[in-house]
Amino acid sequence: MTVIALGAFALSTAACGPTTPADPATGSATTSAATSPATTPTERPTTPTAKPTPTKQPTNKASTPTAKPTKTAKPSEPRPEPVVVILRPGDSGPKVRAMQARLKQIGWFSGDVSNNYGSRTTEAIRGFQRKRGFPVTGVTDERTYNRILSMTRMPTEDELNNVKPVAPQPSAAAWDVDKRCLTGRVICISKSTRSLTWVIDGEAQYSMAVRFGSEAEPTREGVFGITWKKVDVISNLYHTPMPYSMFFSGGQAIHYSGDFARNGYNGSSHGCVNVRNMTLLKRLYNAAPVGTKVVVHW
Incomplete structure (x- = not known):
């Protein structure tokens, strides 16, 4: 009997669901943590951690701070060398005279040379310096003096003593001397x-x-x-040009001839004195005014 009762109880409990067995120590029913839905904690989904939004860097280059370049130490500039003065205004002596003579050789000094470094020498040095891009001081420093020496030669005794050179005389072939040509300013034609x-x-x-x-x-x-005299002349008789004409006897004149320049002595004039060197004729035309003496001789 006892067995049957236990079997019916067991069937009853099977139909109604599992029964929580009594805790042998306390006699109270216990709930299985593994099977009881009421006491089983619901596992919540883990909320993903939000990733930090990256901060955008400013795109404006002008506003973006840049690293300052490291300053490089500048090399110390060399100190300018002191100016060495060779001669200066107020100086005197043979060295000044020699420098004036050298300046005269290259056309920077005119007149007689002397021992005095005065205004003429100062202006000559200033012009020489200006021409070469040197500091224009009028003082003959070492740089100026060395340049003058490099462009000139040792002055002669005549140059240092203002002895004018004698102009070479034309040869007899170039000038057949006539005594009527020896006084005054004369155009002497041989x-x-x-x-x-x-x-x-x-x-x-x-x-x-x-x-x-x-x-x-x-x-x-x-x-x-x-x-x-006249620069531009056309012959009335022959209708040929007679540039730089200087008339001395009626219609006869000294003038330039293109035919003489081209053909030389293979021909002749109509009584005029033909010249074929235009440069020298212009020089003569400017030097000989109306009234200048003309001598034509054999």
Whole structure:
């Protein structure tokens, strides 16, 4: 009987669900933590941790601080060398004279040289310095002095003592001397040497080759004077140009001839004195005013 009762109880409990067995120590029912839904903690989903939003760097380059470059120590600049003065205004002596003579050789000093470093020397040095981009002081420092020495030669005794060189005299072939050409300013024309020489007080200055008229139209000889002159002249008879004409005897004149320049003595003029060196003729034209003496001789 006892067995049956236990079996019915067991069936009853099976239909109604599991029964919590009594705790043998306390006699109270215990709930299984593994099977009781009421006491089983509900496992909540883990909330993902939000990732930190990266901070955007400013795109404006101008506002972005940049690392300052490391300053490099500048090398110390060399100190300028002191200016060594060789000669200065107020100095005197043979060294000043020699420097003036050297400046005269290269056209920076005019007049007689002396021992005194005055205003003329100062201005000459200033002009020399300015031309070469040196500091313009008028004081002859070492740099200026060395440049002058490099451009000149040792002055001669004549240069140091203001002895003017004697101008070389033209050869006999260039100037056939006529005694009528030895006084005053004279245009001396020689038919024998076919040359014209500009003479001042018996000293020939320069000569040029000339051509004369033919036997039918000879160039007249004698002593004349320039009656009138003109740069641009056209011959009334032959309609040819006669540049830089200086008329001395009627229609006969000293003038430039293109034909003489081209053909030389293979031809003749119509009585005029033809010149083929335009440069020397211009020089003579400017030096000889109306009234200048002209001598035409053999």
